Amino acid sequence: MTATTASYEPTVTGYLSWDHDRLDALLEEATTLVRHGDLVAALAKYTDFAHGLRRHIRLEEEVLFPAFEQATGMTQGPTTVMRMEHREILETLSDMQLSLAGKDAAGFEAARNDLLAVLQNHNIKEERILYPGTDRALRTDQRSDLVHKLEQG
Numbered sequence: 001m002t003a004t005t006a007s008y009e010p011t012v013t014g015y016l017s018w019d020h021d022r023l024d025a026l027l028e029e030a031t032t033l034v035r036h037g038d039l040v041a042a043l044a045k046y047t048d049f050a051h052g053l054r055r056h057i058r059l060e061e062e063v064l065f066p067a068f069e070q071a072t073g074m075t076q077g078p079t080t081v082m083r084m085e086h087r088e089i090l091e092t093l094s095d096m097q098l099s100l101a102g103k104d105a106a107g108f109e110a111a112r113n114d115l116l117a118v119l120q121n122h123n124i125k126e127e128r129i130l131y132p133g134t135d136r137a138l139r140t141d142q143r144s145d146l147v148h149k150l151e152q153g
Ligand SMILES: [Fe+2]
Pocket: 057, 060, 082, 086, 122, 126
């Protein structure tokens, strides 16, 4: 997951939006496998997705949000809401995992719907507000350093 193997603008918005799309595709593949009845392959694909989404959330909370808060002085605004939504997202991940491990396709679909109900709007808010706000608030060298930390994290 470096700039040499992926195609995105070298900005916070570019990298993290690309990662949203990458994770969306993994979830779609897992869902297709569930619907075809291949729950073993679905669990493997789901595991890649969950690992990637947990990493993405960790990088936002440990690297991006502190940078946004420091650059804008907004410590009680968008990042507070995003952190709360992350807790909801992580709960649905556990439900999806348990459903797949128990070969429960209907349970997986229900947990996936719960996930998407939070994640879709969450990602849109990040891509329209938080990521571009961070890009704008940083100098070019600061932005490059931040993108590098995200890529390596
Ligand atoms: Fe997020």
